[in-house]
Amino acid sequence: MKPFKFSFLFLVFRFLLLGCAALTAALAPGLLRLAAIIPLMLMPPAKYFYCLFRLRELSCSGLEEAADFILGSGSFFTGMLQRRAEIISFLRETFPAPPSVVAEIGRAKGGALMLLCRAAARDALVISLDLPGAIHSGPLPFINKGSWRLPLLKAMAGPGQDLRLIDGDSKSPFCAALFEKALGGRKLDLLFIDGDHTLAGVKSDFEVYSRFVKPGGVIAFHDIQPGLEEFGVAVSRFWRETALPGVRTEYIEDPSQVSYGIGVLRLPV
Numbered sequence: 001m002k003p004f005k006f007s008f009l010f011l012v013f014r015f016l017l018l019g020c021a022a023l024t025a026a027l028a029p030g031l032l033r034l035a036a037i038i039p040l041m042l043m044p045p046a047k048y049f050y051c052l053f054r055l056r057e058l059s060c061s062g063l064e065e066a067a068d069f070i071l072g073s074g075s076f077f078t079g080m081l082q083r084r085a086e087i088i089s090f091l092r093e094t095f096p097a098p099p100s101v102v103a104e105i106g107r108a109k110g111g112a113l114m115l116l117c118r119a120a121a122r123d124a125l126v127i128s129l130d131l132p133g134a135i136h137s138g139p140l141p142f143i144n145k146g147s148w149r150l151p152l153l154k155a156m157a158g159p160g161q162d163l164r165l166i167d168g169d170s171k172s173p174f175c176a177a178l179f180e181k182a183l184g185g186r187k188l189d190l191l192f193i194d195g196d197h198t199l200a201g202v203k204s205d206f207e208v209y210s211r212f213v214k215p216g217g218v219i220a221f222h223d224i225q226p227g228l229e230e231f232g233v234a235v236s237r238f239w240r241e242t243a244l245p246g247v248r249t250e251y252i253e254d255p256s257q258v259s260y261g262i263g264v265l266r267l268p269v
Contacts (some may be wrong), residue, residue, distance in 0.1 A: 048148075051077045055114070055155035063088050066118045070111040078152055080111025082222070083260050086251045087112065090262045091119040094218055094249075099189035103127040103179070103212070105170050105205050106195030106222075107153075108144050114156040116192065122160045127182050128153070129166040129175060130195070135232075170195050171204045179209065187214035194222035199234035203242070216269040225252055225261030239263045 051074045058066050067084050080087075098121040107113055107130030117126055133145040150165070157163035164182040168175040191213050193205045202221065213219055224239040236259075244265050252261040 048077060048152075052151055052155055055152060058114075059117075059155065059158050061118065063091060063115060063118050066114050070114055075111075077109065078111055078114065078156075079109050080115075081108065081260075082112055082115075083253050083257075085253045086260060086262050087115060090220065090251045090264060091115060094220075094264055094266075095119070095189070098122075099124065099218075101125045101183070101186050101188050102190045102192075103129065103188050103209070104192040104194060105129050105209065106193070107132075107165075110149070110153050110156060112192070112194065112222075113153065116190075117157050117161060117163070120158075120161065122158055123162075124158075125162045125164070125183070125186065126157060127164045127166065127179060129168070129170055129179055131169050132167055134196070170208070171201070176208050180212065183212060187217065188212050189214065189217050191217070191219045192222070193219065197223055197233040197235050199238055202235050202238045206238075206242075206244075210267075213267060215267060217267055219246075219265045219267065221263040221265075223259050223261065224250065224263035225257055225259050227258035227260075233259060236261075 054069055054074060055078065058069055067088060070078055070080055071084060098119060100121045100123070102116050102120045102124055103126070104113060104116060107128045110128075113126070113128050117124075120126055130144075132149075153165060154163060166175060166178050166182065168178070170176075191209055193202060193209075195201065195205055206219065206221075210219055221235055221239055223233060223235040226236045227233070229237075246265045246267045249264040249266070250261065251264070
């Protein structure tokens with residue numbers, strides 16, 4: 001069955017099921033009303049396995065198709081706090097050839113990780129370092145925790161890609177050592193920093209992990225556009241006030257937008 005047919009049928013089934021449950025809960029007495037909540041309880045597991053199925057199906061897809069799912073029907077379990085136009089333009093325009101060694105700091109639901117995998121080479125090494133449930137991992141950080149997320153995350157990598165997942169505080173020397181071990185002596189083509197958004201946090205991530213990026217490689221920062229400073233977001237301040245070596249490029253969809261935006265730093269050769 002083709003993906004779009006599967007998605008459409010699943011959507012129709014979901015609304016029919018929810019409609020029947022709501023009607024029964026409203027009109028039926030006693031035990032029938034109690035039984036009406038069963039379909040509602042079954043919906044999250046059904047959605048989970050649907051997402052797992054689609055992620056595996058999309059593991060060889062292009063950026064556009066993957067983004068459609070991440071920002072659409074898969075957003076609850078696998079979404080991302082990115083502007084579509086910004087991250088797709090960044091990934092397409094920054095690398096003339098797919099990068100072979102890629103890493104991100106900050107994973108949240110894994111949506112950006114999915115796109116990094118799609119942009120990377122088919123045999124790429126992809127490292128994702130994250131502190132699950134941390135304050136800057138979305139409006140509901142607690143849903144990004146738990147081993148139940150592992151199948152979803154692992155399904156994001158392509159068949160020939162080597163995905164390494166590291167959970168912990170990026171500021172920890174132990175995590176930095178795990179990161180270095182995962183690289184196995186290789187250097188990064190791309191480091192995407194999207195973790196702790198405080199000034200101290202982004203400064204630490206740059207200082208600790210930039211040494212793993214090869215000459216001529218790229219370090220990208222998310223949320224370089226001002227906004228949300230009251231929540232401790234200070235990436236824009238770091239980006240604008242810090243002397244960084246290399247050539248800068250900015251991907252900002254709307255100059256008046258609050259936060260978001262991707263700053264790209266290409267290191268000297």
